[in-house]
Amino acid sequence: MKGRVLVVDDDLALAEMLGIVLRGEGFEPSFVHDGDKALEAFRETKPDLVLLDLMLPGADGIDVCRQIRAESGVPIVMLTAKSDTVDIVLGLESGADDYIVKPFKPKELVARIRVRLRRTEEPAPEILQIGDITIDVAGHSVRRGDQPINLTPLEFDLLVALARKPRQVFTREVLLEQGWG
Incomplete structure (x- = not known):
């Protein structure tokens, strides 16, 4: 299963690590480090899934999630250090399909990405x-x-x-x- 993944995170070291993990699993990652540029990057890259941090410079992850959700049903996975129940509920209610708290296990992240992509695959019409x-x-x-x-x-x-x-x-x-x- 291949897929284009847009990573929206301002932590450059984490983004680099995610790039290594995602490429190693056959995904095609692209990166944006600013919430204000996320929607434009989303439109340009046309990803199959978005990994989205909550705390971003410019627009925060909640705003970015709502903007993407307003124009697409692409799966959005929040990937953030915020672990309070209020933040999790807010993230999911803003349109995210999943919520993963940092630190995370790369294998679990990849498994969750695959599950989300599998659910969006439509069988070709016969x-x-x-x-x-x-x-x-x-x-x-x-x-x-x-x-x-x-x-x-x-x-x-x-x-x-x-x-x-x-x-x-x-x-x-x-x-x-x-x-x-």
Whole structure:
């Protein structure tokens, strides 16, 4: 699993360490050290996940989180030294998906990043192609070239069953099961 991670933290040593860890795990990190520049960096890098400190020069992490959340559903993980319950609740209520208190274990951070990225992955829509016939399984539509083909739900289910295994011979019973369940 690869992913672009935007790290918003003013601690340069920590950012360097995060870069080493993230690159070692196959992620592509980018960095910004100022809250006022975070939204611009977010728009430019189009990350798959944001690691966000609360205490930043310029806009604080809560403001940055709200700004990002106002225009994107990308996962945001707060990574901060603030461990009070009030801060944790404020961070989560501002739109963060997770909250990790410093000091943290790098392996746990990577595991949490992977969980957040796994939840945002959408399966590719299933499109079946047989000759010049295109079947959009999720969209429940069939086209031959540019022409739509109208099918009943039963006909569609049977066509999908046959198209998924084009070289297989089906018994009547199997086709009945596919069509009528």
